[in-house]
Amino acid sequence: MAKILIVDDEQSYRQLLSLVFEGDGHSIRTSKNGKEAIDELSGDPADIVISDVRMPDMDGISLLREARELYPDIGVVLMTAFATVDTAREAFILGADDFVQKPFxxxxxxxIVKKTLEKQALVNENRAFKRAQREKGSVKNIVGDSDKMQAIFQMIETVAEVHSTVLVQGESGTGKELVARAIHDLSPRAEKPFISINCGAFTETLLESELFGYVKGAFTG
Known part of the structure; x- marks a missing residue:
């Protein structure tokens, strides 16, 4: 059973799709525009969003963009009665799983929904396998059996799934880089580079500009 969010400003389509997918055993929620859908997703993520393109307040393309930012693995199927090549191209560039012409x-x-769910299952299975392999060289490299260390291991696994900046604090030599590397290895970004910077090699002002940038003309000379 999947959690499906149906988004359409026409009640008839919301009712039709609800009946269709509830009949297949899925859990269904509905929204009448993209803004309302984002609020729904923020409170309780869905496996798939089936959305119209033309809607008031927030259209389907904007919904697709924001949904992907919130949940990169969410399935998104767009549907419209006013399909154009440019709209379809933009939808696929932003990561739509499919684009359906109304009436469908x-x-x-x-x-389409079945194939999207199967693709998600395959991605999750592959990720779980890679995660298990990475664990051998990430958290397992941090030595410690105490309750406090177990709590740290649990925290590492939790924050690794968060799409946000993580600040690791600790005294010199306590293993901050090991923790940072473990978070990276267990995250969806594990296949991307892990870049370690020796902050002690930079002056405070230079490090600040290197990491966060600076406004042109901020420096004299």
Whole structure:
């Protein structure tokens, strides 16, 4: 059973799709525009969003963009009665799983949702395997059996899934880099580079500008 969020400003489509997918055993929620859908997703993520493109307040393309930022792995299927090549191209560039023309064939849409769920399952299975492999060289490299260390291991695994900046604090030699590397290895960004910077090699002002940038003309001379 999947959690599906149906987004359309037309009540008839919301009701139709709710009946179709509830009949297949899925958990259904509905929203009448993109803004309302983002509020729904923020409170309780969905596996798939099925959304119209043309809606008031926030259209389907904007919803796709924001949903992908919140949940990179969420499935998104867009549908519209006013399809254009440019709209379809933009949707796929932003990561839509499919683009359906209204009026649509119900069985075709059900097949699209099924394939999207199968793709998600495969991605999750592959990620779980890679995660298990990485654990051998990440958290396992941090020695400690105490309750406090176990709490740290749990925190590492928790924050690794967060799409946000993580600040690791501690005395010199306590293993901050090991923790940072473990967070990276267990995160969805594990295949991207891990860059370690020796902050002690920079002056405070130079490090600040290197990490956060600076406004042109801020320096004299």
């Amino acid at each position: 064939d119900v069985e075709e849409l059900k097949l």
